[in-house]
Amino acid sequence: MNHPVPPAAVRPRRPFPSELLSALQAQFGERVSTSEAVRAHHGRDESPFDPQLPDAVVFAQSTEEVRAIVESCARYDVPIIPYGNGSSLEGQLLAVEGGVSIDLSGMNRIVSIAAQDMTATVEAGVSRKALNEALRDTGLFFPIDPGADASLGGMSATRASGTNAVRYGTMRENVLGLTVVLPDGRIVKTGTRARKSSAGYDLTRLFVGSEGTLGVITEVTVRLYPQPEAVSAAVCAFPSMGEAVRTVIETIQLGVPIARVEFVDALAIRAINRHSNLTLPESPTLFFEFHGSEAGVQEQAERVESLAGEHGGSGFAWATRPEERSRLWNARHTAFFAMLQLKPGCRAVTTDVCVPISRLADCVEQTEQDLLGSPLPCPIVGHVGDGNFHVAMLIDPAKPEELEEAERLNRRVVQRALEMGGTCTGEHGIGLHKMDFLLDEHGPAAVGAMRAIKHAFDPRNLMNPGKIFSYSA
Amino acid sequence: MNHPVPPAAVRPRRPFPSELLSALQAQFGERVSTSEAVRAHHGRDESPFDPQLPDAVVFAQSTEEVRAIVESCARYDVPIIPYGNGSSLEGQLLAVEGGVSIDLSGMNRIVSIAAQDMTATVEAGVSRKALNEALRDTGLFFPIDPGADASLGGMSATRASGTNAVRYGTMRENVLGLTVVLPDGRIVKTGTRARKSSAGYDLTRLFVGSEGTLGVITEVTVRLYPQPEAVSAAVCAFPSMGEAVRTVIETIQLGVPIARVEFVDALAIRAINRHSNLTLPESPTLFFEFHGSEAGVQEQAERVESLAGEHGGSGFAWATRPEERSRLWNARHTAFFAMLQLKPGCRAVTTDVCVPISRLADCVEQTEQDLLGSPLPCPIVGHVGDGNFHVAMLIDPAKPEELEEAERLNRRVVQRALEMGGTCTGEHGIGLHKMDFLLDEHGPAAVGAMRAIKHAFDPRNLMNPGKIFSYSA
Numbered sequence: 001m002n003h004p005v006p007p008a009a010v011r012p013r014r015p016f017p018s019e020l021l022s023a024l025q026a027q028f029g030e031r032v033s034t035s036e037a038v039r040a041h042h043g044r045d046e047s048p049f050d051p052q053l054p055d056a057v058v059f060a061q062s063t064e065e066v067r068a069i070v071e072s073c074a075r076y077d078v079p080i081i082p083y084g085n086g087s088s089l090e091g092q093l094l095a096v097e098g099g100v101s102i103d104l105s106g107m108n109r110i111v112s113i114a115a116q117d118m119t120a121t122v123e124a125g126v127s128r129k130a131l132n133e134a135l136r137d138t139g140l141f142f143p144i145d146p147g148a149d150a151s152l153g154g155m156s157a158t159r160a161s162g163t164n165a166v167r168y169g170t171m172r173e174n175v176l177g178l179t180v181v182l183p184d185g186r187i188v189k190t191g192t193r194a195r196k197s198s199a200g201y202d203l204t205r206l207f208v209g210s211e212g213t214l215g216v217i218t219e220v221t222v223r224l225y226p227q228p229e230a231v232s233a234a235v236c237a238f239p240s241m242g243e244a245v246r247t248v249i250e251t252i253q254l255g256v257p258i259a260r261v262e263f264v265d266a267l268a269i270r271a272i273n274r275h276s277n278l279t280l281p282e283s284p285t286l287f288f289e290f291h292g293s294e295a296g297v298q299e300q301a302e303r304v305e306s307l308a309g310e311h312g313g314s315g316f317a318w319a320t321r322p323e324e325r326s327r328l329w330n331a332r333h334t335a336f337f338a339m340l341q342l343k344p345g346c347r348a349v350t351t352d353v354c355v356p357i358s359r360l361a362d363c364v365e366q367t368e369q370d371l372l373g374s375p376l377p378c379p380i381v382g383h384v385g386d387g388n389f390h391v392a393m394l395i396d397p398a399k400p401e402e403l404e405e406a407e408r409l410n411r412r413v414v415q416r417a418l419e420m421g422g423t424c425t426g427e428h429g430i431g432l433h434k435m436d437f438l439l440d441e442h443g444p445a446a447v448g449a450m451r452a453i454k455h456a457f458d459p460r461n462l463m464n465p466g467k468i469f470s471y472s473a
Numbered sequence: 474m475n476h477p478v479p480p481a482a483v484r485p486r487r488p489f490p491s492e493l494l495s496a497l498q499a500q501f502g503e504r505v506s507t508s509e510a511v512r513a514h515h516g517r518d519e520s521p522f523d524p525q526l527p528d529a530v531v532f533a534q535s536t537e538e539v540r541a542i543v544e545s546c547a548r549y550d551v552p553i554i555p556y557g558n559g560s561s562l563e564g565q566l567l568a569v570e571g572g573v574s575i576d577l578s579g580m581n582r583i584v585s586i587a588a589q590d591m592t593a594t595v596e597a598g599v600s601r602k603a604l605n606e607a608l609r610d611t612g613l614f615f616p617i618d619p620g621a622d623a624s625l626g627g628m629s630a631t632r633a634s635g636t637n638a639v640r641y642g643t644m645r646e647n648v649l650g651l652t653v654v655l656p657d658g659r660i661v662k663t664g665t666r667a668r669k670s671s672a673g674y675d676l677t678r679l680f681v682g683s684e685g686t687l688g689v690i691t692e693v694t695v696r697l698y699p700q701p702e703a704v705s706a707a708v709c710a711f712p713s714m715g716e717a718v719r720t721v722i723e724t725i726q727l728g729v730p731i732a733r734v735e736f737v738d739a740l741a742i743r744a745i746n747r748h749s750n751l752t753l754p755e756s757p758t759l760f761f762e763f764h765g766s767e768a769g770v771q772e773q774a775e776r777v778e779s780l781a782g783e784h785g786g787s788g789f790a791w792a793t794r795p796e797e798r799s800r801l802w803n804a805r806h807t808a809f810f811a812m813l814q815l816k817p818g819c820r821a822v823t824t825d826v827c828v829p830i831s832r833l834a835d836c837v838e839q840t841e842q843d844l845l846g847s848p849l850p851c852p853i854v855g856h857v858g859d860g861n862f863h864v865a866m867l868i869d870p871a872k873p874e875e876l877e878e879a880e881r882l883n884r885r886v887v888q889r890a891l892e893m894g895g896t897c898t899g900e901h902g903i904g905l906h907k908m909d910f911l912l913d914e915h916g917p918a919a920v921g922a923m924r925a926i927k928h929a930f931d932p933r934n935l936m937n938p939g940k941i942f943s944y945s946a
Contacts, residue, residue, distance in 0.1 A: 116726065116831035159671040170669050172678070173646055186918040194827040195859045196643050197896035198632040198682055200903055200911050200941055201923040205645070205678035209671055226728030253589065255699030257730070296769050354667040358589035386668045423670035430673055438673050445659040449930070450674040456929035457922070468673055 008470040009432040016055035042101040054095035071185040084154030090431025096466040124153025143168035159209030166385030179219035212464035228291035237283040243311040260289035268379035275338030276331035349406035353417035354388035354426030388426035435470035481943040482905040489528035515574040527568035544658040557627030563904025569939040597626025616641040632682030639858030652692035685937035701764035710756040716784040733762035741852035748811030749804035822879035826890035827861035827899030861899035908943035
């Protein structure tokens with residue numbers, strides 16, 4: 001491999017005392033691993049960067065165990081990196097200063113489902129699919145769906161979203177409360193199961209999106225939604241991505257309560273066709289989904305079909321049967337992995353900008369112009385109802401010049417989004433990769449305020465050090 | 474008056490240096506006031522507590538002016554209390570340690586309206602009605618509507634909501650970004666105009682609900698919504714509050730996207746009838762509003778009417794014409810003032826609990842039992858779609874025993890809500906009044922984390938001191 005972490009993220013590794021390892025082994029026995037394979041698995045994620053191995057991995061099974069690990073690490077000044085399902089995209093899991101990776105995948109219990117209140121409390125290692133499986137007979141579902149089958153803890157820490165955010169919001173709107181182990185070992189429970197509260201500072205929203213830098217999330221209480229009475233999905237091809245995006249903008253502005261609307265460009269459609277064995281026309285395409293009553297879904301769909309027609313959309317193909325819909329959305333969800341197969345052995349540098357919706361067509365079209373001049377294959381997919389899209393720049397890990405080219409394109413896309421009043425990351429987080437962009441986006445006073453919070457919670461910088469904030473600035 | 478601030482909120486006043494007054498007068502001239510009348514006006518709110526006067530009031534007109542005032546106060550260690558429209562309910566505006574009240578009502582400019590993006594940026598002194606007036610020709614509206622015509626800055630600081638929250642969320646969901654003057658005079662801009670972001674800690678959500686204790690909010694960017702194509706409203710009387718509340722619970726659980734559903738008990742209906750010259754039956758009543766397409770509104774209304782019928786609801790009266798609807802909702806919005814007129818010269822101690830919706834009927838019915846035994850008139854209104862309701866306990870300011878009785882009832886209601894997994898405050902905030910409840914609700918570790926943030930931002934405790942956190946604990 002040949003893609004070192006970005007210069008701003010380079011850190012000196014801290015010493016790993018053998019006394020700490022002995023203490024952990026005494027308590028956790030075989031659930032402590034220092035094997036190369038386990039450490040390598042936990043020292044990487046879906047980002048393009050070379051792994052940075054933790055010194056040890058501990059497989060925790062309860063909040064109390066996490067507290068014990070955190071207290072042990074704190075005693076020796078050793079970093080702690082919470083690990084869910086390993087699907088983060090910006091290097092959040094890389095142990096840039098060494099330390100202990102706490103694997104939470106064994107914390108996979110559904111703690112409680114309150115069907116009447118439409119809330120569920122789960123341990124942090126429960127994945128979004130496992131939660132929905134547990135909800136199957138309740139008539140409820142949990143809508144947030146990043147591409148990977150991420151853990152609820154990781155999704156909270158990343159402030160993740162996905163294809164349903166246009167209707168149901170992101171983790172920001174859907175986490176009601178958290179259990180968090182703080183760097184000093186205290187256990188905090190934030191929020192309640194009430195739908196709203198004005199009781200003090202919003203600690204829930206502070207931990208949501210904190211990327212493991214303020215504490216270890218061990219339990220998550222989320223909002224659930226009634227499974228819609230009727231669902232229909234459709235695919236529609238457009239002559240250009242501008243026309244597709246303009247269809248979406250008008251849909252949102254009309255107040256149509258669309259549940260999902262995803263943009264997939266021609267190259268990404270090719271990847272999806274190959275990977276999911278579909279035969280969609282290789283054009284800029286929108287995937288739609290409508291939720292509501294039978295009549296409501298019908299009405300929404302007619303409006304959108306008419307808007308699409310005005311923008312040259314053709315071949316509006318309906319998928320009303322559940323298995324057709326599943327096939328379509330599975331294809332969309334596996335798009336990231338499908339795109340990786342466009343270039344065997346590649347890794348992806350993925351942009352994640354999100355702009356005010358009035359600027360989305362401009363932003364996507366100008367980005368398309370940039371990409372025309374690049375040697376890299378760069379499929380585009382987007383949660384366009386939110387103004388969020390991803391360019392996956394496929395790079396050969398053996399060619400540093402390809403990483404450099406991808407980073408050049410990434411910088412241009414981010415700069416453009418910020419100039420348009422947008423953000424450098426809609427749902428992937430800062431991690432190791434966007435620390436400079438964070439400063440560009442918010443300015444030194446706001447980043448200074450964030451650092452002040454970090455310092456107040458974690459004065460010795462033990463919790464996932466080296467993420468969000470650059471070492472130097 | 475005879476209702477001192479609660480014991481936990483009693484503070485020593487700080488000295489007010491004449492040099493600070495001279496400095497402020499030199500810069501702001503007649504926009505600095507030390508008159509008794511102006512100070513008295515700014516040292517109270519809609520809470521039942523005796524006023525606590527600031528030493529001076531400064532009428533600010535820009536973020537830069539606020540910065541100058543904050544820097545001057547910081548130089549002399551003098552407290553700062555941001556003041557919007559004076560409508561807070563929990564003593565948030567009382568100058569318990571003295572200091573300077575910064576009146577932001579002159580900061581009433583609409584900075585920008587981005588109709589295509591459905592966002593608006595306003596100065597903190599703009600009221601919710603003024604914003605909606607400015608939006609009139611755009612086809613958009615801003616839904617958050619506390620009873621008073623509060624300022625957007627104050628609504629942000631209180632994490633306010635109102636009658637539309639069941640569909641549109643609260644200030645938590647609808648503030649996209651803020652401009653805030655920090656205690657050291659730095660100006661922070663949080664958030665962007667993008668609908669979602671994972672870029673660093675969620676400072677926006679941290680300042681939303683911070684009640685002036687972390688900085689002075691001077692600008693607010695909010696989400697807007699398309700005015701619904703069709704709106705209809707209805708009133709329905711029920712045999713008991715339990716049956717009314719159960720109708721609401723089933724409506725929510727069926728996923729009917731109801732825009733507003735308000736509970737008003739028989740006594741509150743009497744108050745509203747007198748105050749707004751209406752003739753509603755004096756029974757437990759629900760006010761409904763439906764937003765959507767013509768067909769969608771019709772369908773929602775039919776479902777709810779049928780559910781209401783199953784619970785003994787009768788006399789479902791429709792208000793489809795805009796002027797009928799306005800009359801109905803004006804009556805609901807002025808309910809607080811109408812209720813005050815039930816007992817001339819009274820002030821109200823208002824509960825604000827919010828519980829998981831499955832517990833709402835129990836919580837309201839048990840509370841009703843408590844109130845039966847009380848000598849105080851205690852009308853109840855509620856944003857029941859959120860699980861939030863208010864008991865307004867009407868007390869004679871000349872009778873300390875009535876405050877004591879109200880506080881006794883309040884403690885019982887809060888204790889019950891917390892046992893049910895709810896919160897002590899759905900939308901009014903902690904202020905001076907619920908500091909002990911905050912600790913009961915969140916526990917010492919979470920409140921300790923909040924205090925750590927407060928200390929990191931404001932180590933000398935200059936920003937609205939004495940609010941949210943008790944002096945002793």
